[in-house]
Amino acid sequence: MKRHLISAADLTRDDALLILDTAEELAQISSRSIKKLPTLRGRTVVNLFFEDSTRTRISFEAAAKRLSADVINFSAKGSSVSKGESLKDTALTLEAMGADGVVIRHGASGAPHRLATWVHGSVVNAGDGTHEHPTQALLDAFTMRRRLGDLEGRKITIVGDVLHSRVARSNVLLLHTLGADVTLVAPPTLFPIAVDTWPCQISYDLDAVLPKSDVVMMLRVQAERMNAAYFPTAREYSRRYGLDLARFGRMQEHAIVMHPGPMVRGMEIAAEVADSPRSTIVEQVANGVTTRMAVLYLLLGGSEPAIGGDQ
Numbered sequence: 453m454k455r456h457l458i459s460a461a462d463l464t465r466d467d468a469l470l471i472l473d474t475a476e477e478l479a480q481i482s483s484r485s486i487k488k489l490p491t492l493r494g495r496t497v498v499n500l501f502f503e504d505s506t507r508t509r510i511s512f513e514a515a516a517k518r519l520s521a522d523v524i525n526f527s528a529k530g531s532s533v534s535k536g537e538s539l540k541d542t543a544l545t546l547e548a549m550g551a552d553g554v555v556i557r558h559g560a561s562g563a564p565h566r567l568a569t570w571v572h573g574s575v576v577n578a579g580d581g582t583h584e585h586p587t588q589a590l591l592d593a594f595t596m597r598r599r600l601g602d603l604e605g606r607k608i609t610i611v612g613d614v615l616h617s618r619v620a621r622s623n624v625l626l627l628h629t630l631g632a633d634v635t636l637v638a639p640p641t642l643f644p645i646a647v648d649t650w651p652c653q654i655s656y657d658l659d660a661v662l663p664k665s666d667v668v669m670m671l672r673v674q675a676e677r678m679n680a681a682y683f684p685t686a687r688e689y690s691r692r693y694g695l696d697l698a699r700f701g702r703m704q705e706h707a708i709v710m711h712p713g714p715m716v717r718g719m720e721i722a723a724e725v726a727d728s729p730r731s732t733i734v735e736q737v738a739n740g741v742t743t744r745m746a747v748l749y750l751l752l753g754g755s756e757p758a759i760g761g762d763q
């Protein structure tokens with residue numbers, strides 16, 4: 453594996469399978485009363501969050517702590533960033549504190565890539581602008597594998613605001629690497645310009661794609677990243693691209709519903725669908741901890757066994 457995880461494209465099929473298999477092994481400890489391993493004892497992980505997060509920030513912290521790493525949580529709010537300190541100087545300050553790994557979320561696409569040129573430790577991209585969110589794609593693939601088995605040939609449909617979604621891009625890249633057949637569905641205004649170069653199909657018609665899908669992943673409309681009107685009204689968007697109960701009823705019986713969160717109930721997904729047993733939304737959050745444990749272990753753990761030794 454490479455030293456950093458910046459993009460899902462950094463992962464070969466063997467790398468991705470190694471992470472997913474390691475996460476499966478590490479998931480065993482989530483059912484124990486003491487959910488802790490000594491694997492990263494003496495190592496320091498810095499969580500560097502310049503953008504809001506609930507799931508990713510908390511799960512990286514839980515993952516590092518379960519592996520016994522020392523954890524430093526940095527949030528741009530309340531830091532010297534508000535006094536004008538640059539990303540480079542912030543990074544070098546944290547480097548001086550002995551970070552072995554830096555997990556970064558930033559509003560600017562490419563920030564983790566820049567950071568990787570300034571620090572000695574491993575950099576993990578926890579979401580950069582509209583670019584990528586590779587650990588979200590890994591936890592999504594882990595969740596799909598647990599529910600459906602091997603992903604080779606599986607039909608995965610990703611629906612919604614693809615234009616602003618780092619989750620969609622990372623999922624397309626990783627799922628393609630794992631042999632799945634991905635279709636993106638959105639209104640024409642919510643596809644990025646070069647989407648035809650991505651390794652997937654595109655469609656504007658959710659109702660045509662839905663009955664063939666093994667997985668339907670809904671995306672939130674990211675109003676905070678929009679500076680123009682991309683569709684007439686929220687009601688119209690929801691009618692054409694929302695997963696309501698009627699559409700849910702037309703999915704195959706084994707098919708599952710996913711959402712990376714945060715979700716807007718009643719907009720892209722009906723509450724009854726989000727809460728159904730075929731929805732994996734809560735499972736995805738739990739799987740985020742074990743998947744991120746696997747990533748931290750494989751990037752920082754060297755040759756130590758993930759499970760074993762003096763537990």
Ligand code: CP
Nearest residue numbers: 505506507508712713
């Ligand atoms: N899925 C995801 O990245 O959620 P957060 O923004 O809450 O971290």
